[in-house]
Amino acid sequence: MLTTNPFDDKLKEECGVFGVWGADQAASLVALGLHALQHRGQEAAGVVTYDGKAYHQYRNMGHVAGTFDKPKVIKRLKGGAGIGHVRYSTTGDTALRNVQPLYADLAMGGFALAHNGNLSNAMTLRQELNRRGSIFQSTSDTEVIIHLLATSQKDTPVDRLTDALRQVEGAYSLVCLMPDGLVACRDPLGVRPLVMGKLNETTVFASETVALDVIGATFIRDVEPGELIIVNDDGLRSFRPFEPVRARPCIFEHVYFSRPDSIIEGTSVYETRKAIGAQLAEESPCDADIVVPIPDSGVPAAIGYSQASGVPFELGIIRSHYVGRTFIQPTQDVRHLGVKLKHNANSALIAGKSVVLVDDSVVRGTTSLRLVQMMRDAGAREVHMRIASPPTKYSCFYGVDTPKRSKLIAAQMGIEEMRDYIKADSLAFITLEGLYRALGDERDDAAPQRCDACFSGNYPTSLTDHEKEPPEQLSLVANK
Ligand SMILES: O=P(O)(O)OC[C@H]1O[C@H](OP(=O)(O)OP(=O)(O)O)[C@H](O)[C@@H]1O
Ligand SMILES: NC(=O)CC[C@H](N)C(=O)O
Ligand code: SF4
Numbered sequence: 001m002l003t004t005n006p007f008d009d010k011l012k013e014e015c016g017v018f019g020v021w022g023a024d025q026a027a028s029l030v031a032l033g034l035h036a037l038q039h040r041g042q043e044a045a046g047v048v049t050y051d052g053k054a055y056h057q058y059r060n061m062g063h064v065a066g067t068f069d070k071p072k073v074i075k076r077l078k079g080g081a082g083i084g085h086v087r088y089s090t091t092g093d094t095a096l097r098n099v100q101p102l103y104a105d106l107a108m109g110g111f112a113l114a115h116n117g118n119l120s121n122a123m124t125l126r127q128e129l130n131r132r133g134s135i136f137q138s139t140s141d142t143e144v145i146i147h148l149l150a151t152s153q154k155d156t157p158v159d160r161l162t163d164a165l166r167q168v169e170g171a172y173s174l175v176c177l178m179p180d181g182l183v184a185c186r187d188p189l190g191v192r193p194l195v196m197g198k199l200n201e202t203t204v205f206a207s208e209t210v211a212l213d214v215i216g217a218t219f220i221r222d223v224e225p226g227e228l229i230i231v232n233d234d235g236l237r238s239f240r241p242f243e244p245v246r247a248r249p250c251i252f253e254h255v256y257f258s259r260p261d262s263i264i265e266g267t268s269v270y271e272t273r274k275a276i277g278a279q280l281a282e283e284s285p286c287d288a289d290i291v292v293p294i295p296d297s298g299v300p301a302a303i304g305y306s307q308a309s310g311v312p313f314e315l316g317i318i319r320s321h322y323v324g325r326t327f328i329q330p331t332q333d334v335r336h337l338g339v340k341l342k343h344n345a346n347s348a349l350i351a352g353k354s355v356v357l358v359d360d361s362v363v364r365g366t367t368s369l370r371l372v373q374m375m376r377d378a379g380a381r382e383v384h385m386r387i388a389s390p391p392t393k394y395s396c397f398y399g400v401d402t403p404k405r406s407k408l409i410a411a412q413m414g415i416e417e418m419r420d421y422i423k424a425d426s427l428a429f430i431t432l433e434g435l436y437r438a439l440g441d442e443r444d445d446a447a448p449q450r451c452d453a454c455f456s457g458n459y460p461t462s463l464t465d466h467e468k469e470p471p472e473q474l475s476l477v478a479n480k
């Protein structure tokens, strides 16, 4: 879909990236890796491979399965090196031209790029690049990296990439294929995750460790914030091309985005979520008969809440496995429909009980409102709600779909007002301090150890595009 204003899109959720070097057939491994990262992006998927002479590419809208499980697609994608991407658009429309990996034939050779994150000065850079004659092929923020690289005056491909990345602001975990090899890079703040693994002689990079597990690769280590790694047949080289700053990895990865069987920053997401639930129980106990998780992502926190409080854990809500995440459906109408299709009360269990529902987060309030009502319809005597993250009051500019502030229920209402709105008997959120504590830290208020901007409003980078006054501020960011 071509739009007159290329940036007039709604924001969505996350992305996942995956890359391999030194495989027999890279495409099969990339397809499997992307499949394990499907929860990070369900709009579109793409793979680019390199066979030592030529690049091969295939991109499609929709899920990984349906495209990358077809032998004839995999066969086309020749070569022992490859990168892949599952997309949730944060900038640019949901259209084929924005599906990653992006690819360009540059003076230095072919260059393919897969990006998880979002650049908060993409529009400003794009305007300048347009003035200098760049002709953009997509409306995604990611493409500015390619134009900055193409026009860089530096000598080597790695220096050109570094030169480009020094000009962007925001979040980027990247995997790139270029003549020099496979490159993996994390922005200086390390906002989005990126890990490295090994499968025999094959080097693997992935957004999450679950994508290593699926192909039987061993986790080696995280790509460090601000680190750029290049892998080729000569081995692996690591660079630190950016000014060192204190890292600010996204706290929400632990709360919701990553799969519970992933290990982030050396810690199990599942164990962290249980610890968050336990902390929540300590901060906001509830004298209920049963603890009921809101599936899927509320489950580990509810287990932690139950274990810490002694209130029995029960599956009082059953979810259908044939409905995707409601958080990432395109419209509010469908979101409501999604919630209805997705969850059903286990009425025989609920009838007559006082229930404490545990969910990981409240964004628009759609899920809480519906499920409190569902519990009442199933005969619950009391319905209490406990949330394993602080109120989400601010939008994310770093690669995650949080709607504009006016749609965030916690930006519009206080806790008591929200409780009234969702018609719960009580409502409590974990504190930001408590969330850090569950992650094993004391929050340093002067210099927080993580990005927690959607709770605190403390953004770790400038928001150059967002801060521009309309009309100069194109609607690239107008949906915030
Ligand atoms: O307040 P809301 O706007 O309803 O959004 C919050 C809900 O969205 C997410 O779940 P989702 O159903 O998307 O996915 P999940 O199955 O992974 O929990 C999140 O876990 C909350 O349950
Ligand atoms: N969620 C993401 O990481 C998206 C990557 C990129 N900003 C895009 O919109 O395509
Ligand atoms: S604003 Fe929130 S979701 Fe976005 S990177 Fe920061 S903590 Fe993560």
Ligand SMILES: [Mg+2]
Residues within 6 Å of the ligand: 294, 295, 296, 297, 298, 359, 360, 367
């Ligand atoms: Mg949920």
